[in-house]
Amino acid sequence: xxxxxxxxxxxxxxxxxxxxxxxxxxxxxxxxxxxxxxxxxxxxxxxxxxxxxxxxxxxxxxxxxxxxxxxxxxxxxxxxxxxxxxxxxxxxxxxxxxxxxxxxxxxxxxxxxxxxxxxxxxxxxxxxxxxxxxxxxxxxxxxxxxxxxxxxxxxxxxxxxxxxxxxxxxxxxxxxxxxxxxxxxxxxxxxxxxxxxxxxxxxxxxxxxxxxxxxxxxxxxxxxxxxxxxxxxxxxxxxxxxxxxxxxxxxxxxxxxxxxxxxxxxxxxxxxxxxxxxxxxxxx
Amino acid sequence: xxxxxxxxxxxxxxxxxxxxxxxxxxxxxxxxxxxxxxxxxxxxxxxxxxxxxxxxxxxxxxxxxxxxxxxxxxxxxxxxxxxxxxxxxxxxxxxxxxxxxxxxxxxxxxxxxxxxxxxxxxxxxxxxxxxxxxxxxxxxxxxxxxxxxxxxxxxxxxxxxxxxxxxxxxxxxxxxxxxxxxxxxxxxxxxxxxxxxxxxxxxxxxxxxxxxxxxxxxxxxxxxxxxxxxxxxxxxxxxxxxxxxxxxxxxxxxxxxxxxxxxxxxxxxxxxxxxxxxxxxxxxxxxxxxxxxxxxxxxxxxxxxxxxxxxxxxxxxxxx
Amino acid sequence: xxxxxxxxxxxxxxxxxxxxxxxxxxxxxxxxxxxxxxxxxxxxxxxxxxxxxxxxxxxxxxxxxxxxxxxxxxxxxxxxxxxxxxxxxxxxxxxxxxxxxxxxxxxxxxxxxxxxxxxxxxxxxxxxxxxxxxxxxxxxxxxxxxxxxxxxxxxxxxxxxxxxxxxxxxxxxxxxxxxxxxxxxxxxxxxxxxxxxxxxxxxxxxxxxxxxxxxxxxxxxxxxxxxxxxxxxxxxxxxxxxxxxxxxxxxxxxxxxxxxxxxxxxxxxxxxxxxxxxxxxxxxxxxxxxxxxxxxxxxxxxxxxxxxxxxxxxxx
Numbered sequence: 010x011x012x013x014x015x016x017x018x019x020x021x022x023x024x025x026x027x028x029x030x031x032x033x034x035x036x037x038x039x040x041x042x043x044x045x046x047x048x049x050x051x052x053x054x055x056x057x058x059x060x061x062x063x064x065x066x067x068x069x070x071x072x073x074x075x076x077x078x079x080x081x082x083x084x085x086x087x088x089x090x091x092x093x094x095x096x097x098x099x100x101x102x103x104x105x106x107x108x109x110x111x112x113x114x115x116x117x118x119x120x121x122x123x124x125x126x127x128x129x130x131x132x133x134x135x136x137x138x139x140x141x142x143x144x145x146x147x148x149x150x151x152x153x154x155x156x157x158x159x160x161x162x163x164x165x166x167x168x169x170x171x172x173x174x175x176x177x178x179x180x181x182x183x184x185x186x187x188x189x190x191x192x193x194x195x196x197x198x199x200x201x202x203x204x205x206x207x208x209x210x211x212x213x214x215x216x217x218x219x220x221x222x223x224x225x226x227x228x229x230x231x232x233x234x235x236x237x238x239x240x241x242x243x244x245x246x247x248x249x250x251x252x253x254x255x256x257x258x259x260x261x262x263x264x265x266x267x268x269x270x271x272x273x274x275x276x277x278x279x280x281x282x283x284x285x286x287x288x289x290x291x292x293x
Numbered sequence: 294x295x296x297x298x299x300x301x302x303x304x305x306x307x308x309x310x311x312x313x314x315x316x317x318x319x320x321x322x323x324x325x326x327x328x329x330x331x332x333x334x335x336x337x338x339x340x341x342x343x344x345x346x347x348x349x350x351x352x353x354x355x356x357x358x359x360x361x362x363x364x365x366x367x368x369x370x371x372x373x374x375x376x377x378x379x380x381x382x383x384x385x386x387x388x389x390x391x392x393x394x395x396x397x398x399x400x401x402x403x404x405x406x407x408x409x410x411x412x413x414x415x416x417x418x419x420x421x422x423x424x425x426x427x428x429x430x431x432x433x434x435x436x437x438x439x440x441x442x443x444x445x446x447x448x449x450x451x452x453x454x455x456x457x458x459x460x461x462x463x464x465x466x467x468x469x470x471x472x473x474x475x476x477x478x479x480x481x482x483x484x485x486x487x488x489x490x491x492x493x494x495x496x497x498x499x500x501x502x503x504x505x506x507x508x509x510x511x512x513x514x515x516x517x518x519x520x521x522x523x524x525x526x527x528x529x530x531x532x533x534x535x536x537x538x539x540x541x542x543x544x545x546x547x548x549x550x551x552x553x554x555x556x557x558x559x560x561x562x563x564x565x566x567x568x569x570x571x572x573x574x575x576x577x578x579x580x581x582x583x584x585x586x587x588x589x590x591x592x593x594x595x596x597x598x599x600x601x602x603x604x605x606x607x608x609x610x611x612x613x
Numbered sequence: 614x615x616x617x618x619x620x621x622x623x624x625x626x627x628x629x630x631x632x633x634x635x636x637x638x639x640x641x642x643x644x645x646x647x648x649x650x651x652x653x654x655x656x657x658x659x660x661x662x663x664x665x666x667x668x669x670x671x672x673x674x675x676x677x678x679x680x681x682x683x684x685x686x687x688x689x690x691x692x693x694x695x696x697x698x699x700x701x702x703x704x705x706x707x708x709x710x711x712x713x714x715x716x717x718x719x720x721x722x723x724x725x726x727x728x729x730x731x732x733x734x735x736x737x738x739x740x741x742x743x744x745x746x747x748x749x750x751x752x753x754x755x756x757x758x759x760x761x762x763x764x765x766x767x768x769x770x771x772x773x774x775x776x777x778x779x780x781x782x783x784x785x786x787x788x789x790x791x792x793x794x795x796x797x798x799x800x801x802x803x804x805x806x807x808x809x810x811x812x813x814x815x816x817x818x819x820x821x822x823x824x825x826x827x828x829x830x831x832x833x834x835x836x837x838x839x840x841x842x843x844x845x846x847x848x849x850x851x852x853x854x855x856x857x858x859x860x861x862x863x864x865x866x867x868x869x870x871x872x873x874x875x876x877x878x879x880x881x882x883x884x885x886x887x888x889x890x891x892x893x894x895x896x897x898x899x900x901x902x903x904x905x906x907x908x909x910x911x912x913x914x915x916x917x918x919x920x921x922x923x924x925x926x927x928x929x
Contacts, residue, residue, distance in 0.1 A: 182710035186770070189668045189702045190724050190777055200723070204714045333792040446882050476655035477819060477863040478879045484865075485878045503793055506865025533867055540794075547797035548867060549826035557804070558797035558826065564762045565792070 021284035028280020034273030038266070042090035050083035054240050063256050073258035075249065081259060084240035085266050091241050092270070095156050095234075096221035102160035104214055107167020112206070114168070115175030116198070125172070129165035137162045137220070138227050145233045155234045159221050170213045174206040181205075208285035212278050219274035226267055242267050296361070297464060297497050298322040298345065303358030305340045305349065312569040313356065315340050316521045319595075322465065327491060327498040329508030329529075331544075332518035333565055338501050341518070342467050344368075345499075346383060347375050362465075381411045384458035388470040390450035394442040400453055401438030407460050422460065429456040429486055448479035452486065459490060465497045472507065484511060505544060509533055514600065517541050520576035521568030527601035537608040539581045575605070583607045614646040614681050616667065616700075616781060616813070621676035623662050623837075632887045636662040638837035638894075639676070641913075644781070644830075649807065649814040651828030651845070653821050653860065657883050658834040660817045664785045667815065668702040680781070701774035705786035707766035711758040717769045718744070718754030724776040743772045746809075747802060764795035768802065775806070781813045788823060800826060821864050825849055833857045836886060836894040839913060843920035853922040855899050893924070901926050 022028045044050060052070075058078035066073045072081035114125035132140065144158035178184060179202060187197050226243030228234035235241035237248075242263045249259035298321060305315035315337035322328050332338040343349050345360050347367065360367040362383065367375065379385075387393045395403055404422040408415060415421045419438075426434035429452040442450055451471055458466060468487070472480040488511060491498055500512055508515055508529070515532040517525040517540065525538040536542045546559035563580040575593050578584040587606055596602045623637040637659045644650045652660045665671050666678060669685055678685040680700065704710040711720060721740045725731050731739045741751045747768040758766055767787060774782060784803065788796040804827060807814055818824050824831060831848040833841040833856065841854040852858045859879035881898040884890055890897055896906035903926060913921040914928055922928060 182704040182706060183712045185670060186702065186704060186710050186773070187712075188670060189700075190727070190773070192723075192727055196727065201712050201715075205712070333794060448882055476883070477821070478655060478859055479882060480865075481863040482878050482880070504865055505793075506867045509865065509867045509869065544794055545867065547794060549800075549822045557801050560797035560801055561794045562798065564764060564795060 018281075018284045022280050025280045025283050027276040028284065031273045031276025031278075031280055034269050035277055038089055038270045038273065039093065041086040042093050045083070045086040045090045050080075050086055052080040052083045054079060054083040054087040055238055056080075063252070063259075065256075066258055072262040073256070075245075075256075075259050076252060081245075081262050084245060085242065085263050087240040088235075088242040088245055088263060089266055089270065091152060091235055091239070092222045092225050092243075092267075095152055095159065095225045096218045098153070098156040099159035099221050099225075100163065100214055100217045102156065103163040103217065104167050104210065106160070107164040108171040108210055110164075111168040111171030112175050112198075112203075115172040116179060116202075122172075125168060129168045132161070132165045137224060141224055141228060142231065142233060145228055150234060150236055152235065155225060155228060158228075159224050162224065163217050163221065166217065167210070167213060170209050171206060174209055175202065178202055178205045208282075211285060212282045215274055215278035215281055219271040219278070222267065222270055222274070295324065296321040297324045297326075297363065298499075299359075299361040300341070300345070301359045301361075303341060303344060303360065304356035305337070305344055305353055306356040308352055308354045311356070314353070314521055314568050315344070316568060318358070318518075318521075318523055320516055320523065320526065322497050322499060324464070325495045325497055326514065327500065327512040329500045329502065329512035329515045330518060331502060331505055331508060331515060333503055335520070335565060335567065336518040337521040337568060338503075338518050339469055342385075342469060342499060342501050345467065346379050346385065348385075377411065380407055380458070380463070381413075381461045382463055383465045383467060384461070384463040385467040385469065386451070386454045386458050386471045388473050390447065390454045390471075391442060393454055394450060396442055398441075399438070400440055400442065404438075404453075404457050404460060407457055411461055413461060422456075425456040425460050426453070428459075428490070429453070430482075431456070448475055448482065451475065451483055455483070455486065455490070459494070462494060463496065465499065466491070467499045467501070469501045470503070473502070473504070480507075487511070505533075505548065517544075520566050520571055522576065523595060523604065524577065525603045525605075526595070527603075531601050535610060537603040537610060538577075538605050539583050539607075539609065540577045542609050543580075614780060614813075616644045616815075617677075617679040618642050618663070618667070619677050619679070621663070621666060621673045621678065623659070623666060623671070624674045627887065634887045635837055635889055636886060637666075637673075638889075640834075640837070640839055641676075642832055642839065642842065644813055644815060646780070646813050647811060648829045649816055649827055651824035651831045652815065652817045652834060653819065653824045653831060654834035655819055655860075655883055657836065657886050659837040659886075660834055661785055663834075664702060664783045664815070664817055667781075667783055668700050670702075699779055700781045700783065701777050701779040702783045702785065703767070703770050703774050703787050706790050707763055707770050708758075708790070710770050711766055711773075713758055716755050716757055717749070717761070720769065721773050721776050724773055728777065730776070730778060739776075743776055744769070746775065746806070747772045762795070763791050764799060767791060767799055771802070771806070775810065779812070781815065783815045783817070785817045786819070787816075789818065789820060796823075803827065821849075821860055833860065836883065836889065838894065838923065839921075840895065840923045841921065842913065843916075847917070847920040853916050853920070853927045854924045855901055855927070856895050859898075 056079060060078065061070065061074055062076055062078040064070055064074045070080050070082065072085060075081060110125045114122040141158045141162050144161055145155055148154040148158060184197060184201055187201055225234060229241040229243030230247040235244055237244065245263040246260060249263070253260045301319045303315060303318045304313060306313050318341050330338045330341065340349065344355055345367065349355070355368055362378065401422060404425065405418055408418045408421065423434045423438060426437055431437045431449065431452055445453065472483050475483065484507065498512070500508055502508055512529060514526070514528055516523055517532065517538065519540050525532065525536065525541050532541060533545065536545055543559065543561040547561060549558060561580050566576055573592055574590060575584065575588040578588040581588065593604045593606050595604045619641050621637055621640045625634045625636060627634060640663060642650070652663065654660050666673050718740055721743055722736050725736050725739055740754065744751060744754065749765060749768050749772065761769065787803065788799050791799060800823065806812060816824060816827050825845060828845050830843065831845050832839045833848065833854065835856050841848055841852065841857045848857060849861065852861055863879070879898055884894065884897060892907040892909055893911050896902040899906065911923045911925050913923045916922045916928055
């Protein structure tokens with residue numbers, strides 16, 4: 010007797026080149042962040058060393074140093090850790106709140122849905138960075154405040170991403186059939202509705218992480234969010250700007266880090282989208 | 294005799310992996326003749342028809358064969374030649390008229406566009422379109438001319454599609470299940486309309502359907518397809534009164550009869566195979582009550598290329 | 614045991630168009646235990662709405678549905694809880710009625726477990742039994758719906774309905790989406806199951822030839838009303854209502870080849886249910902309409918014993 014095992018989405022994920030490349034890039038960045046989190050960076054990112062200021066990349070300072078002689082590599086990975094922490098916290102909040110509201114709205118409809126949709130429309134009406142700026146300004150500068158600000162900005166996207174599929178799936182015959190079969194509402198929700206709404210949410214999480222990193226960098230570039238002397242990729246870019254003409258490395262490496270993690274997360278999002286959608290999987 | 298359309302040894306394959314969807318299909322249509330192609334989903338009936346006009350979906354291609362229309366091979370024809378033939382000499386109507394009509398364009402303009410995009414000698418295009426709409430039973434042609442597709446019901450849209458396809462008096466009308474999505478009383482209206490127009494214009498027709506009942510009253514000759522191949526060809530009388538291929542026999546027996554008997558329906562066990570899975574055997578043999586060793590190791594060819602033929606080693610009514 | 618539908622009306626408000634669609638305009642019927650009631654009609658006649666009301670997916674706007682003397686509550690929730698296992702529904706499209714992310718075995722098992730119809734250690738054998746009853750080999754248990762053919766999926770949908778041990782099965786176009794050569798097989802299965810589990814069927818279809826094959830009684834619906842109701846031989850062999858006649862004439866008949874006259878073609882189309890005509894809903898298309906038909910809505914009246922017709926003209 011032959012048992013047919015369904016290939017899981019993980020099998021499909023590793024069939025896509027972009028998925029593998031994306032996962033590699035993101036893993037490298039996460040590993041570096043962990044290195045920094047355990048203070049395993051080669052040099053203390055805050056340590057100033059005026060003698061070796063503005064050195065180009067060399068064997069001691071892999072990415073060179075800034076105008077205070079701080080090691081750019083150590084500062085970059087420290088900045089990456091901060092950016093990732095902010096991104097993960099903010100996207101977690103946005104996803105939890107957004108998906109909850111979206112599912113509730115889609116499921117119950119009526120005035121609940123109206124409130125959810127209208128309020129998310131209001132948030133949508135502002136450009137993301139502007140709204141985040143305003144919120145950070147009123148909340149404060151800690152990384153948690155930054156995360157909350159970014160979470161508020163990205164919650165409406167999760168509301169939309171969850172609400173749409175719920176509206177479609179709840180009208181599908183298989184959801185109606187299990188209603189006729191007398192299954193309880195929580196059971197229908199968890200076993201039959203959510204798994205089919207899950208895929209777009211996972212993809213959205215990957216994409217939102219990359220946007221959140223950009224927003225966080227943007228905020229610190231503008232002087233909000235992370236404050237000196239702490240390292241942040243956005244802040245580093247901002248500080249290195251006047252030096253660009255003679256110390257390209259101070260600008261280049263943090264920028265490359267931002268680019269790599271954003272591109273990586275986008276590729277992961279693409280890979281997940283293809284792997285989770287049965288219609289996009291090639292047959293066979 | 295002079296054939297209007299002659300298809301020989303046509304095969305359609307998936308471009309990526311060369312899997313065969315239509316295999317070695319040959320048939321001809323004479324001027325004024327109506328031919329029905331009957332088959333289930335996946336039998337290749339629609340693909341065969343789309344190949345005629347070079348309208349295969351992306352990812353599919355013609356593997357081999359010839360499609361000759363009035364002597365010209367359409368497969369090698371340039372896009373320009375095909376464009377001149379499409380809608381002009383060969384017209385097509387589809388299952389879903391909503392997707393075949395442009396939703397943001399007035400019907401009148403869409404019909405006029407057909408006339409404008411082909412050379413013709415019609416002096417008064419607007420009058421010609423209005424006449425065409427009236428001929429297919431559109432109640433108020435002048436109003437319909439100014440309307441958008443969504444203002445019409447499915448049946449009315451299909452009438453508009455038919456009017457559009459007949460504007461340039463094509464020699465051949467290809468109909469891909471145009472009544473499947475319609476209610477039965479509306480289906481009958483459309484069948485009556487097409488039968489009348491065909492007779493009036495002495496037009497040839499290729500009618501694709503899964504419903505044997507529909508073609509019984511509409512066409513002269515029937516082609517039965519199964520898993521990408523033609524399994525039987527014959528006149529309507531031959532196919533319905535003395536079917537020869539066991540698949541045709543089974544298909545006819547599985548329809549609930551009109552004489553309201555409540556007996557068990559004769560059923561065909563199993564499901565149709567994918568055309569590329571068949572190999573060198575009769576595709577129907579796993580479901581056939583007559584199949585023998587021979588059927589599983591060798592493929593029966595269509596007995597001959599004349600008007601009636603069957604691809605079976607043990608056709609019904611033959612002595613064994 | 615029987616299902617009684619009494620004066621049921623169902624209206625839907627369409628907010629965007631600010632209009633009301635009348636899907637059912639006073640339907641009464643009764644299905645006796647062990648019988649098969651066939652409901653036939655074209656799109657917009659309300660047959661699927663009626664199915665949804667019977668299984669309790671939606672409440673009626675007016676009127677009552679009773680199952681074994683017990684009123685199926687107006688509240689959807691109540692009717693589902695108390696009657697889930699006795700009235701079940703099989704949908705038309707087996708491609709959308711099964712959860713794409715659930716194996717067919719667990720889809721059937723879930724019904725048994727949720728309602729605790731078998732001891733935990735007997736669930737597996739019950740699933741195997743149910744699947745074999747509908748002709749699905751047990752080694753397919755772990756497959757997902759998309760790995761099955763349309764006919765097999767419909768069998769699984771039937772097995773899942775049977776798992777709830779129903780008395781009444783509402784079959785909403787159960788074979789219309791299937792390939793022609795597979796339909797007969799599923800029809801035969803339905804006939805077998807009815808005998809085997811002494812089920813009562815409501816068989817809904819637009820296809821008169823299928824309804825004719827399986828039904829004991831037939832109700833013909835047009836625009837939310839029953840226009841003719843009776844035993845199949847009465848309705849099909851001596852149809853009275855002009856719409857029933859047109860419907861019978863419209864079935865493509867493979868036993869009459871060529872030369873069929875396309876003369877008795879029913880003209881016109883089904884009116885918009887949001888904008889019903891006055892009087893008899895059929896009068897706009899009716900070949901025998903009289904001026905009075907535009908004014909009065911004809912009631913279902915006895916033509917002969919159990920044969921009811923809603924047309925005063927043919928009852929004269």
